[in-house]
Amino acid sequence: MNVNQERIAKLQEKMQAANMDMYLVPTADFHQSEYVGTYFKVRAWLSGFSGSAGTLLVTRENAYLWTDGRYFIQAAKQLEGTGVTLMKMGEEGVPTVEEFIKENLPMNGCLGCDGRTIHVAEGKDFETLVQEKEGRFEYQDDLAGEIWTDRPEMSKEPVYTLDVKYAGKSREDKIQDVRDAMKEAGANVHIISSMDDIVWLLNIRGNDIIYNPVVMSYVMVTMEQVHFYVQEEAVSEQVRAELEKAGVVLHDYFAIYEDVKELADDSKIMLEDACTNYTLYKNLPGNVEVIFQSNPAAIMKGxxxxxxxxxxxxxxxxxxxxxxxxxxxxxxxxxxxxxxxxxxxxxxxxxxxxxxxxxxxxxxxxxxxxxxxxxxxxxxxxxxxxxxxxxxxxxxxxxxxxxxxxxxxxxxxxxxxxxxxxxxxxxxxxxxxxxxxxxxxxxxxxxxxxxxxxxxxxxxxxxxxxxxxxxxxxxxxxxxxxxxxxxxxxxxxxxxxxxxxxxxxxxxxxxxxxxxxxxxxxxxxxxxxxxxxxxxxxxxxxxxxxxxxxxxxxxxxxxxxxxxxxxxxxxxxxxxxxxxxxxxxxxxxxxxxxxxxxxxx
CATH class of the missing domain: 3.90.230.10 (Creatinase/methionine aminopeptidase superfamily)
Known part of the structure; x- marks a missing residue:
């Protein structure tokens, strides 16, 4: 076995211990970014395919890699000798990931993934698909991460501010524009997971993804405050002071997963289902109203x-x-x-x-x-x-x-x-x-x-x-x-x-x-x-x-x-x-x- 075959075999052992039939490894971080930091390159580490887009599906016996036309030639080369079958997306006769799972997941079977690496819409689709098989959808475990023993640390590069002479608009004005959009949508809470929208909103930049000057973070906007979930060691006192002056409150990066559980039952929460991860969504209280809408910051930023x-x-x-x-x-x-x-x-x-x-x-x-x-x-x-x-x-x-x-x-x-x-x-x-x-x-x-x-x-x-x-x-x-x-x-x-x-x-x-x-x-x-x-x-x-x-x-x-x-x-x-x-x-x-x-x- 080569190194990728060995890694996939270890994942299959974990799957067997957890009674899982399939395990999904997308190319994604917890924010559904197109490009990801080294900590999140799990699919590349497992399969050997290094392209920026692709989804790995591991079954008890085999492994499959879906990617698009930009990467057909590269993927074919990099997957040689790994035992991973290349699935050319969009080609005649090639099923989608969802179609493949639907066809091959056994009755009462189990599909697993790290729910933080799929977005809400995907999670709902997998939920429905598994229910049709009278099976289980396990999204709480990062099995692939458990076998990646020398995994790099999550990036926490310094946050810096973008002067209004470049941004053209203050963070206070941008926050007010977002609140106006929330009112129009009937929302009193807005959860933003897309890091490009977050740094645009707060007039900051970082370097947590190579070439993409974003900051590993979440934002929760209410009508009174902006809650900024970030690795706090990445924020200097000067940057913190500038943000706090605009009503931005800093919290630990992972704290949002527990904080959303405490939202009031009468909350009307606006979020984008293509950016928000499934685990975060599932942590919302059952009685809140969720308003699925594109982040208003995205069109403002565009x-x-x-x-x-x-x-x-x-x-x-x-x-x-x-x-x-x-x-x-x-x-x-x-x-x-x-x-x-x-x-x-x-x-x-x-x-x-x-x-x-x-x-x-x-x-x-x-x-x-x-x-x-x-x-x-x-x-x-x-x-x-x-x-x-x-x-x-x-x-x-x-x-x-x-x-x-x-x-x-x-x-x-x-x-x-x-x-x-x-x-x-x-x-x-x-x-x-x-x-x-x-x-x-x-x-x-x-x-x-x-x-x-x-x-x-x-x-x-x-x-x-x-x-x-x-x-x-x-x-x-x-x-x-x-x-x-x-x-x-x-x-x-x-x-x-x-x-x-x-x-x-x-x-x-x-x-x-x-x-x-x-x-x-x-x-x-x-x-x-x-x-x-x-x-x-x-x-x-x-x-x-x-x-x-x-x-x-x-x-x-x-x-x-x-x-x-x-x-x-x-x-x-x-x-x-x-x-x-x-x-x-x-x-x-x-x-x-x-x-x-x-x-x-």
């Missing part, structure tokens, strides 16, 4: 205020300088034979860190050469990387956290000679990217309405990419932020629903791609700020303001494939890139940028 929007423009100009310098460096060194995926990732960070306002990356840099770029979320390491040769495509997807906001950009760069096929496919992806950036649409449209603009050129040739077209982006916060996204696939539940209307101030990515397994991958990404266009007798129209200012790879563009309007947009975009970024570069870099942004006819 619609950036004027100060945030102006700061975001500044952040992207800073980032454009770093990325243009990186591409110039890459082009001038690719023939040396010394560039690797890892050294390129380090170099891109070096350019960003030259700016004093850059605090960190916003996610792990994806630097992928040729076939590695076909793995959508591949990232090199210090010991595992490919050498870049002067031919084909090199893809870099990267971003940073600045005091002025969060960035995320992808460019596919020609490392050398390209084939006609590569140029055609690059142009198709760019065409979809441009069509979305050019969009003008009626207010009320969501990402589901716009997705076809980006996929259209590929769909016309019976091709596609297996990920969303766009995600919301936070302000010095999570690089993936709801409530909006751009994706044609409808979602029945979950925070990031693509039926959320696109509102003024929402920052969203535009990132179509194409991935040919074993050959190469292409992705092109800018961030777009939604804003109001004209209003007339037909209604309020909306459009996008581009935030990202980095040239596209002109060596890969076939202009004859673009429409006249698309070509005009491309040339105007490149002209603006040169106007904005050119003055910040050295003479040699500026000359390169002038050529890289020259008019394409």
């Amino acid at each position: 619609c950036k205020n004027e100060t945030e929007m102006e700061n975001i423009r500044i952040a992207h100009i800073k980032d454009a300088k770093a990325m243009c310098r990186f591409i110039y460096w890459f082009k001038n060194h690719v023939n040396s034979g010394e560039i690797t995926e890892y050294s390129a990732a380090e170099k891109s960070l070096e350019f960003r860190k030259e700016d004093p306002d850059c605090l960190d990356l916003s996610f792990e840099t994806i630097c992928a050469y040729e076939a590695n770029a076909a793995m959508c979320h591949y990232a090199p390491t210090e010991t595992e990387y490919a050498k870049v040769e002067p031919k084909g495509f090199f893809l870099i997807d990267s971003g940073a956290q600045y005091w002025q906001g969060t960035t995320d950009i992808t460019r596919t760069i020609a490392a050398g000679e390209l084939t006609q096929e590569q140029k055609e496919n690059f142009t198709l992806v760019l065409q979809g990217h441009i069509r979305l950036a050019m969009a003008k649409f009626q207010y009320g449209c969501s990402g589901a309405n716009l997705d076809v603009l980006a996929r259209g050129p590929l769909w016309e040739r019976a091709m596609d990419f297996n990920h969303g077209t766009g995600h919301g982006v936070g302000y010095l916060l999570n690089v993936h932020e709801g409530p909006q996204n751009i994706n044609w696939r409808m979602r029945a539940n979950g925070r990031r629903g693509n039926t959320t209307p696109l509102e003024e101030g929402m920052l969203t990515s535009d990132e179509p791609g194409l991935y040919l397994e074993g050959k190469y991958g292409i992705r092109t990404e800018n961030l777009l700020l939604c804003k109001k266009a004209e209003k007339n007798g037909y209604g309020q129209f909306m459009e996008f303001e581009n935030m990202t200012w980095v040239p596209y790879e002109r060596e890969a563009i076939l202009p004859e494939m673009l429409t006249k309007a698309e070509l005009v947009w491309l040339n105007e975009y490149h002209q603006k890139v040169y106007e904005i970024v050119g003055p910040m570069l050295s003479e040699e870099e500026r000359q390169w940028l002038k050529e890289a942004t020259a008019e394409i006819k």
Whole structure:
């Protein structure tokens, strides 16, 4: 047995002792975060699959891993020799986790999990499913944690405050806005579990999840106080004093599980079932009224205020300088034979860190050469990387956290000679990217309405990419932020629903791609700020303001494939890139940028 087989076997022993037939291990912390700290990487520790999304289901005899299309190639590689069966989500003939459990859980059987790592809606579904089998749903035990003897400690990085010159609104005003939303919903208590909403509300940041500046915490808002459940050693006296001045009372992080049991029977508690964990929900007194509603902070946070929007423009100009310098460096060194995926990732960070306002990356840099770029979320390491040769495509997807906001950009760069096929496919992806950036649409449209603009050129040739077209982006916060996204696939539940209307101030990515397994991958990404266009007798129209200012790879563009309007947009975009970024570069870099942004006819 390899190490992962041994770990799963130990879990199966625990299951047998507890008379459990199945044990569920999702990729989640106690707050349903997309990315999790090392303490919560139980699924990765057990299975060996390190991707950011996946669910492990262990039975008495076998183990199964569900993940989405971004990770099919990576998961297949990492699960080799573990005995874990890969279940490709969304593929024909592959059941969902719930369908699999329903089919395979025996009558009177037992399903177990750590209820803190599933959200309320999931817990209710599992409850119903198990009841149909006349079985048991055990959610109180962290069996996997019991066998992880050298488990890392839970992160408790220092909490710091975000000045109103960056936040644009005081924590007192934000708290009042949330209370107003509570009144409208008929609630007198609001439990917030999503850490990005919490730090936005309190104008604080932390570093408890790498690249996501959040704080391990819960908040319970009443009409009189704000109860902040946090690892208190992470909060300095200065930060505590600032919070207490705004009526925020600090408590121990885990105390909320007992405190909610003491809520008055006449409490009307508002919470979001896609963020609140099942154990916390089950601890609520039986007589209280629960109002399931999206956190009002989520939409408030998603619609950036004027100060945030102006700061975001500044952040992207800073980032454009770093990325243009990186591409110039890459082009001038690719023939040396010394560039690797890892050294390129380090170099891109070096350019960003030259700016004093850059605090960190916003996610792990994806630097992928040729076939590695076909793995959508591949990232090199210090010991595992490919050498870049002067031919084909090199893809870099990267971003940073600045005091002025969060960035995320992808460019596919020609490392050398390209084939006609590569140029055609690059142009198709760019065409979809441009069509979305050019969009003008009626207010009320969501990402589901716009997705076809980006996929259209590929769909016309019976091709596609297996990920969303766009995600919301936070302000010095999570690089993936709801409530909006751009994706044609409808979602029945979950925070990031693509039926959320696109509102003024929402920052969203535009990132179509194409991935040919074993050959190469292409992705092109800018961030777009939604804003109001004209209003007339037909209604309020909306459009996008581009935030990202980095040239596209002109060596890969076939202009004859673009429409006249698309070509005009491309040339105007490149002209603006040169106007904005050119003055910040050295003479040699500026000359390169002038050529890289020259008019394409």
